[in-house]
Amino acid sequence: MKAMILAAGRGERLRPLTDHTPKPLIDVGGQPLIGHHLQALAEAGFEEVVINVAYLGEQIIAALGDGSRWGLRIVYSRETPGALDTGGGVCNALALLGEAPFALISADVFTDFDYAQLRDVPATARVHTVLVDNPEHHAAGDFGLSDGRLVDAEPRLTYAGVGVYTPASFAGRGVQRFPLVAVIREALAAGLASGEYHAGGWIDVGRPSALEAARAWAMRA
Structure with a gap:
């Protein structure tokens, strides 16, 4: 299974830190935020990772290189900054992802979720x-869970920015700007979305306070 990391965002809420440094390269505990994902993916047995880049993307490419530092092979999907959003970014990278289901991870999160679990997801759902x-x-959350199925009902939990997707779930959309949640909701409506609950650590590193929390956690670890 391949993995893709979404790393094309501007990181507006972390300005001025992100005025000259792309958010995925912000230091968290001695290594870039995205480096924690790469390390975890390598430890989970992944070998190839696709990373989409846009804003200050050449800095990301220069910093991560071919991925050999982590025992990975990294390939890059280049975008025009602000052009495609999360869903469109995946569509733009489909040729690099192949025909099998792939893990999809937001570079914006910091978590102890074991990515090895994504390699064992049954291929019974599109998402x-x-x-x-x-x-x-x-606080309102995103989706509910019922016997492993994603549902549009209370109580709602928050999408962690981590999942497994089939290329078929993006079929027919073309390379255009749209959010990933559109793909999730379409699969949910068709009864083809599953989910699991992670009770461990997770931080959405989108605000200065969250960044400081992630840094403190990384130092303790």
Whole structure:
């Protein structure tokens, strides 16, 4: 199974830190935020990772290189900054991802979720999502869970920015700007979305306070 890391965002809420440094390269505990994902993916047995880049993307490419530092092979999907959003970014990278289901991870999160679990997701759904408890800034949550199925019902949990997707779930959309949640909701409506709950650590590194929390956690670890 391949993995893709979404790393094309601007990181507006972390300005001025992100004015000259792309968010995935911000230091968290002695290595870039995205480096924690790469390390975890390598430890989970992944070998190839696709990373989409846009804003200050050449800095990301220069910093990560071919991935050999982590025992990985990294390939890059280049985008125009601000052009494609998360869903469109995946569509733009489909040729690099192949025909099999792939893990999809947001570079914006910091978590102890074991990515090896994504390699064992049954191929019975178009979309499989990892859900976490609702953070303070997103108290309403996103989706519910019922016997491993994703449902549009209470109580709602928050999408962790981690999941497994089939290329078929993006079929027919073309390379255009749209959010990933559109793909999730379409699969949910068709009864083809599954999910699991992660009770461990998870931080959406989207605000200065969250960045400091992630740094403190990384130092303790």
